[in-house]
Amino acid sequence: MSYKYQPEGSHFINGRYVEDTTGAVIDVIYPATGEVIAKVHEATEAVIEEAITSALAAQQAWAAMSGTERGRILRRAADIIRERNHELSVLETHDTGKPLQETLVADATSGADALEYFGGLAGSLTGEHIALGDGNFAYTMREALGLCVGIGAWNYPTQIACWKGAPALACGNAMIFKPSETTPLSALKVAEILHEAGLPAGLYNVVQGTGKVGAPLVTDPRVNKVSLTGSVPTGRKVYAAAAEGMKHVTMELGGKSPLVVFDDADLDSAVSGAINANFYSTGQVCSNGTRVFVQKGIKEAFLNRLAERLQGAKMGDPLDESVNFGPMVSAAQLAIVEGYIAKGKEEGARLVAGGNRLDQEGYWIEPTVFADVTDDMVVAREEIFGPVMCVLDFDDEDEVLARANDTEFGLAAGVFTADLARGHRMVAGFEAGTCFINSYNDAPVEVPFGGSKMSGVGRENAKTAINHYSELKSVFVRLDACEAAF
Ligand SMILES: NC(=O)c1ccc[n+]([C@@H]2O[C@H](COP(=O)([O-])OP(=O)(O)OC[C@H]3O[C@@H](n4cnc5c(N)ncnc54)[C@H](O)[C@@H]3O)[C@@H](O)[C@H]2O)c1
Numbered sequence: 001m002s003y004k005y006q007p008e009g010s011h012f013i014n015g016r017y018v019e020d021t022t023g024a025v026i027d028v029i030y031p032a033t034g035e036v037i038a039k040v041h042e043a044t045e046a047v048i049e050e051a052i053t054s055a056l057a058a059q060q061a062w063a064a065m066s067g068t069e070r071g072r073i074l075r076r077a078a079d080i081i082r083e084r085n086h087e088l089s090v091l092e093t094h095d096t097g098k099p100l101q102e103t104l105v106a107d108a109t110s111g112a113d114a115l116e117y118f119g120g121l122a123g124s125l126t127g128e129h130i131a132l133g134d135g136n137f138a139y140t141m142r143e144a145l146g147l148c149v150g151i152g153a154w155n156y157p158t159q160i161a162c163w164k165g166a167p168a169l170a171c172g173n174a175m176i177f178k179p180s181e182t183t184p185l186s187a188l189k190v191a192e193i194l195h196e197a198g199l200p201a202g203l204y205n206v207v208q209g210t211g212k213v214g215a216p217l218v219t220d221p222r223v224n225k226v227s228l229t230g231s232v233p234t235g236r237k238v239y240a241a242a243a244e245g246m247k248h249v250t251m252e253l254g255g256k257s258p259l260v261v262f263d264d265a266d267l268d269s270a271v272s273g274a275i276n277a278n279f280y281s282t283g284q285v286c287s288n289g290t291r292v293f294v295q296k297g298i299k300e301a302f303l304n305r306l307a308e309r310l311q312g313a314k315m316g317d318p319l320d321e322s323v324n325f326g327p328m329v330s331a332a333q334l335a336i337v338e339g340y341i342a343k344g345k346e347e348g349a350r351l352v353a354g355g356n357r358l359d360q361e362g363y364w365i366e367p368t369v370f371a372d373v374t375d376d377m378v379v380a381r382e383e384i385f386g387p388v389m390c391v392l393d394f395d396d397e398d399e400v401l402a403r404a405n406d407t408e409f410g411l412a413a414g415v416f417t418a419d420l421a422r423g424h425r426m427v428a429g430f431e432a433g434t435c436f437i438n439s440y441n442d443a444p445v446e447v448p449f450g451g452s453k454m455s456g457v458g459r460e461n462a463k464t465a466i467n468h469y470s471e472l473k474s475v476f477v478r479l480d481a482c483e484a485a486f
Pocket residue numbers: 151152153154155156178179180181209210211212213214215218229230231232233234235237238251252253254255285286287383385411450451455456
C-alpha cells in the first residue's frame with residue numbers, strides 16, 4: 001500500500017534516502033482526520049552507525065572551507081525553501097495538523113530565516129588578537145565542535161530542524177537530527193533541500209525514532225554536542241546523559257509562562273496578546289503565556305472581550321486558508337489536554353469558554369478558557385501544552401511579579417501596560433529567558449530564544465547561538481626568549 005506522503009526512505013543519510021525495514025514501524029498520522037499518511041521505520045543500530053560515520057567523514061573538510069563558502073550553501077537552501085514554501089507548508093500541516101494559514105508564514109519561512117541569517121554570519125566568524133605587552137600576544141581561533149546531535153519536539157518540526165541545523169553548519173559542524181517520532185516528515189525535506197543547495201553528503205543526516213534512538217546518539221562518545229527541544233523530564237535525562245561525556249548542550253524545554261495585563265493596557269491589544277499566547281498552533285507552543293494575570297479592574301471587560309474574539313476562531317479543514325485553529329497533534333496529546341480540563345473543573349476553576357472535544361475524526365478540542373484560577377491549582381502549575389488559557393486575578397505590581405515568578409519554569413513572560421516604565425520594571429523582575437512588552441510569542445531569528453530555571457540551558461538564534469556551536473582555542477605567542485626557573 002502506498003501512502004499520501006510516503007518518503008523515499010525513512011532516513012536521510014550521506015546525501016540520500018536510506019531504508020532499513022527491520023526497524024520498528026512508526027505510523028505518521030494526519031491529526032485532522034486520523035488518516036495514516038506515511039509509515040517510517042525507527043533507526044536500527046546499523047542506521048545510526050551509518051549516520052555517525054558519514055557525518056564524521058564529511059565534517060573536517062566542511063570546517064576547512066571558508067565561512068563564506070559554507071554560508072553560500074545555507075543561503076541557497078533558504079532560497080529553495082522560500083520557493084517551495086507552499087508545498088512545504090502543506091506537508092507541515094499534514095505532519096502537525098497546524099492550519100495552512102499558520103504554516104505558510106511561521107514554519108518553513110522561519111526555517112529559511114535561520115538558514116539565511118546563519119548563512120550570512122558564517123563568513124564573519126572570527127577570533128581576536130590580544131596584545132600582552134613586550135611584543136607578546138595571543139589570539140583566539142573559533143573552531144567547530146565536530147558532530148552535533150539535534151533532537152526535536154513535534155510542534156515546530158521544520159523550524160526546529162533549521163534552528164539547530166543552520167548555526168551548527170555555519171560553524172563548520174556536522175549534524176545528525178532526530179525529529180520527534182510524532183512528526184517525522186518535514187526534517188527529511190530540510191535535509192533534501194540542503195543537499196540540493198550543495199551541502200556535501202553526510203553533513204546533515206536525519207534519523208527517525210523515539211527516545212530509543214535519541215539516547216544512544218546522546219551518549220555516543222563521537223558526538224560533541226547535543227541540542228534538545230522537548231519537555232523538562234526529557235531534558236533532565238538528556239542533559240544528565242550528555243554531562244557524563246562532558247558534551248556541550250542546548251536545552252530548549254517547557255514552560256508555564258505568565259502574561260500580565262494591567263488595567264491601563266489597550267484592551268484589544270491585550271486580548272490579542274492572550275490569544276497569541278494560548279491558541280496559536282492550538283496552544284502547542286513552548287513559550288505560551290498560559291497563566292494570564294488580569295488586574296481586577298478590567299477582569300470582566302477582558303473576559304467579555306475575549307469571549308467575543310473567540311467567536312472568530314475557525315476550526316475546519318486545516319488546508320482551507322480561512323481556518324485558524326487546528327487539531328491537537330495526536331490522540332495522546334488530546335487525552336492529556338482533556339485530563340487537564342477535567343482537573344481544572346474539579347479544582348473549581350470557572351470554565352468560561354470551550355472545554356469540549358469535537359465529535360468527529362481527528363484530535364479536535366475547542367479553545368478553552370478558565371477564569372478564577374488560583375496559583376495552587378494544577379492547571380496553573382503544570383505545562384498543559386494545549387489550548388487552555390488560565391485567567392488569574394491580581395491587585396498590584398509587586399504581588400503579581402512574585403506570583404508570576406513562583407514557578408520552576410522560566411521560559412517566557414509578557415506584560416501589557418500603557419506605562420512603559422512599568423513594562424520595563426516588570427521584565428527586569430521576570431525570571432524568564434524571553435520577555436515581551438505589549439506583544440507575545442514573537443520569535444524572529446535575530447533575537448536570542450531560550451529559557452531560564454528548568455526551562456533550559458543556552459539560547460537558540462541570534463549571534464549568541466554561534467557560541468553554542470563553536471568553541472574558542474586560545475594561542476599564546478612569545479616573541480622574546482622563553483625563560484624558566486631552572
Ligand atoms: N523551549 C523550546 O524552544 C521548545 C520548543 C518546542 C517544544 N518545547 C517543549 O517540548 C515539549 C513537547 O514536545 P515533545 O512532547 O515532543 O517532548 P518530549 O520531551 O516528549 O520529546 C522531545 C524529543 O526527545 C526525544 N526523546 C525522548 N526521550 C529521549 C531520551 N531519553 N534521549 C534522547 N531523546 C529522547 C523524543 O523522541 C523527541 O524527539 C513541551 O514541553 C514543550 O514546551 C520546547
